[in-house]
Amino acid sequence: MGMKSLIIxxxxxxxxxxxxxxxxxxxxxxxxxxxxxxxxMEWSANFPAIxxxxxxxxxxxxxxxxxxxxxxxMEWSANFPAIxxxxxxxxxxxxxxxxxxxxxxxxxxxxxxxxxxxxxxxxTTDTLVTSYSxxxxxxxxxxxxxxxxxxxxxxxxxxxxxVVKHIPLDGAVVVxxxxxxxxxxxxxxxxxxxxxxxxLTVSWGSQ
Numbered sequence: 342m343g344m345k346s347l348i349i350x351x352x353x354x355x356x357x358x359x360x361x362x363x364x365x366x367x368x369x370x371x372x373x374x375x376x377x378x379x380x381x382m383e384w385s386a387n388f389p390a391i392x393x394x395x396x397x398x399x400x401x402x403x404x405x406x407x408x409x410x411x412x413x414x415m416e417w418s419a420n421f422p423a424i425x426x427x428x429x430x431x432x433x434x435x436x437x438x439x440x441x442x443x444x445x446x447x448x449x450x451x452x453x454x455x456x457x458x459x460x461x462x463x464x465t466t467d468t469l470v471t472s473y474s475x476x477x478x479x480x481x482x483x484x485x486x487x488x489x490x491x492x493x494x495x496x497x498x499x500x501x502x503x504v505v506k507h508i509p510l511d512g513a514v515v516v517x518x519x520x521x522x523x524x525x526x527x528x529x530x531x532x533x534x535x536x537x538x539x540x541l542t543v544s545w546g547s548q
């Protein structure tokens with residue numbers, strides 16, 4: 342199979358999620374899209390035909406088997422909904438917000454983030470200290486998932502990929518992305534609306 346790339350963007354403290362895999366085909370999703378995904382259960386194909394041996398006696402009882410496995414699947418259930426933080430009314434205010442979506446995967450994957458200025462809350466030339474965190478509903482040991490990543494400033498967030506480990510028979514993990522806004526120490530930024538776009542990229546990992 343070819344490369345699979347899935348990018349999900351959300352604006353207004355907008356969280357963008359992208360997926361890129363080695364095996365699945367390319368698949369993208371843009372910002373401001375709301376999607377409801379039903380529970381998915383599917384086979385990769387029909388079972389191949391089973392040709393039994395010729396029965397040459399009345400007592401003959403030939404047998405045969407075939408097996409199939411799921412295709413390599415890696416896709417998000419939807420875009421992250423927009424995160425609108427509460428208004429900052431004091432210098433020490435540090436509002437936070439979270440949104441969660443489901444990642445479907447039948448293999449180990451790596452998640453990285455956008456560390457450019459696009460992911461920093463900005464109004465014209467004014468900026469806020471912008472930090473992100475990532476958590477899973479599985480630990481990668483008993484359920485598909487990984488280790489939590491605490492709040493990290495945007496420029497360093499997930500520069501080392503967060504590894505999601507797939508556990509057999511568990512093809513889904515809830516991924517929660519959180520963001521925090523703060524003023525620089527001893528400073529107050531100008532009043533107004535600040536926006537950012539965060540892009541998470543998911544790539545097929547070592548199996």
